[in-house]
Every structure is written in structure tokens, then in C-alpha cells.
Amino acid sequence: MTRPGGRSARVRDAVHDAVVELLAAGEIDAAIPKIAERAGVNPTSIYRRWGSRDALLLDAAVTRLRSTSPIPDTGSLHGDLRGWADGVERAMRDRHGQILLRALVATLSPDEKPLEYLQARGEDLQAALDKAQVRGEPVPSVDEVLDFVLAPLYLRVLFRRPVEPGIGPRLVERLLTAR
Amino acid sequence: MTRPGGRSARVRDAVHDAVVELLAAGEIDAAIPKIAERAGVNPTSIYRRWGSRDALLLDAAVTRLRSTSPIPDTGSLHGDLRGWADGVERAMRDRHGQILLRALVATLSPDEKPLEYLQARGEDLQAALDKAQVRGEPVPSVDEVLDFVLAPLYLRVLFRRPVEPGIGPRLVERLLTAR
DNA sequence: GAGTTAAAGCAAGCCTGCTTGCTTTAACGC
């Protein structure tokens, strides 16, 4: 039987924190023993639980990213997307957000199955679009939202271009008025 | 004095090849000794020349990517960008192209100076836009081209979404007709 | 061609990340 509570949760959080802190401090290839030391945890616990550094980084990134930038329900598609894009933009201007995105992409190996995290995000988006559709608003596809809002924001971070304030909502505006 | 010719060049190419082959074969975290073995080269040579695995990967990616998808000179902005986007699209559908992009992004650490490779690409783009401007065509900015053509293509690869045939030129079309 | 010297190759040794069998701790169910 699995034991999510108490000590296990504490160790997991401490390890996730240690990962983010070390990455943020520029120790980009800190290995498991160093992460364990920073977390105040025995290295063996990490090896047994995550198996590899990459698996740990991916888990930390997905866990932490999941809690950022949800899609609000404002009653209009404009509002929903603007709110969401604003959240993404803020995350992408934040050092930890940048680090997590970078870790996510870096540990995504080419051959594996698509990430359930990404799919979940796509479904959230689809749900917001469906609501707008029901209201009779003209709606773009999920792919268009990813292409014209998310992709530009992510690419700025990955290629170290500046994330200008207001760029998120502006991209939404452009998506919804173009055509 | 530096000696670019002959043996040095041979070793460099063999090592670059070995990197790409190993990555393509799924050996994503093959270390330097393994790369050296594959290249038929002494590990010490790699340590002395590149210093670290990341530096080697970055060098291999930049060197190889530099030779793909140049911007043609067709006489119209539509044509130039379509040709370029088609090249990028093909590179992104190619396994080696995907691997190189992935390696590039993965080894780009957050704090370093912007990559001269990316700047060079931006300048190429700017040159094409300038030519169109002189001709009196309406032109987007480099940022817009990056946001609405390059970002969607790259993100598909990084997040393992399919790169549909024709998507590159289609993105150009959308960029130039929108607004 | 002959000499000079980058750059590659070699070998030995250190260091450290990883594995594994066992012990200890502390969640969870009753």
C-alpha cells in the first residue's frame, strides 16, 4: 500500500525545493547526492523513489507547473484567455517558472509518450473554448491558441529573449481579432 | 596558433557525428567516454577540446543547424519566407533536426549571454525584411516572424506534437494576411 | 624536406555517483 502523507510528503517537497533552488542557483547539473544534501535527505531515498535525475526533474517541473496559471471563468472567451495568458506571462517572467519550463523541456526525451500534463492543459483549454462555442462566440482551435499564444511565450524563455510586460494578453488579442 | 585543417577537422566531424548518432539512437545521456568510443577518438581529446558534455552538445547542435534552412532570395517577401519556413518545417520533421533543436534548447543555460547563432539567424531575417521594405511591400517585424512562424514549429517538436505537412508555409500565409 | 608545435593519444589514479543488503523510522489500519 502506498503512503502519501506525513514523512513521504515532507521528503518529496524538500527534494522538489532543493531541485528548484539548485537550478535557480546555477547548479544546473547538480547530481542526486548534491540534491539530497540540500534537501537534508538520504541520497538512497531519491534513487529508490525517482530512479534517475531526469525523472526527478520532470516530476518536480510537472508538479510545480501544475499549480500555476489556471484558466479563469470570466463569462467571455476574451476574458478567460486574457486571464490565462496573463498568468502564463507572469510565470514566464518569474525565474522559477523559467527554470521549471526549461527543466520540463530538457527532460522530455523524443520518443516517449506524450505527457499527461500537457494533455491535461490542452483539455482545460478545450473546455474554455467549448463554453464560448455554446455562447455563440467565434472560437479558435486549441492548436491555434497553442501556436499563437503559448508558443511565443515559451520560446522567449527557452531562447532567452525578453518577455515584455503585457505580451500575453496582447497575443490573445491578436489571435481573436485576426482573420 | 590554431590548426583547423586535417586531423583536427576530422576529429571534430567524427565527434559531432557520434553525438548525433547516439542521441538519435536513444542514448540521450551517453557520456563523453561513450561518445569518444563511437567516434573512434580518445576521450582525452574531447575533454581537452570541449571541456564538458554540454559544451560539446551545444557546439554540435549549432554547427549542424547553421547549415540548414537558409533564407532564399525569390524577389518577394512571401516567397522568401515561404521558402525558409518550408526548410524549417522539413528540418523539424527530420529526426536529426529534432534532436539538434532539443540539444540546443537543453544545453542553453538560463544565465548566459544570448547565442550568437540565434542572433545571426535574426539578422538574416531582418535582411530579408529590409529588402521587402525597400520594394515597398508591407513587412512584419522580426519578432512577429519568430512569434508566429518559428515558435509554433519549434514548440511542436519540443512538446512532441506532430508537425503537419505544409504547416510552415501556412503559418507564413497567416502572418502576412492577418491584421 | 626539415623543424616546430598544436593537437591527439596513452596510462594511471582519483573522485564521486550509483547500487544493494540491511536496519530503523513512522504512517496507516484496526
Next chain:
DNA sequence: GCGTTAAAGCAAGCAGGCTTGCTTTAACTC
């Protein structure tokens, strides 16, 4: 509480990646 047992901690050993001083090779200069 009490017992059960995941999960964390410990310790020893192994493997292999990295460093370094030295030797050898082969580009480049004249």
C-alpha cells in the same frame, strides 16, 4: 495504543567518468 509494513536511512563496494603528466602524431612554416 499496537502491529504491520511502506518508506527513509545507513554503510560498504563497485563502476566508470574525469583529470593530468607525459608521449606521439601530423599540420603548418620556411
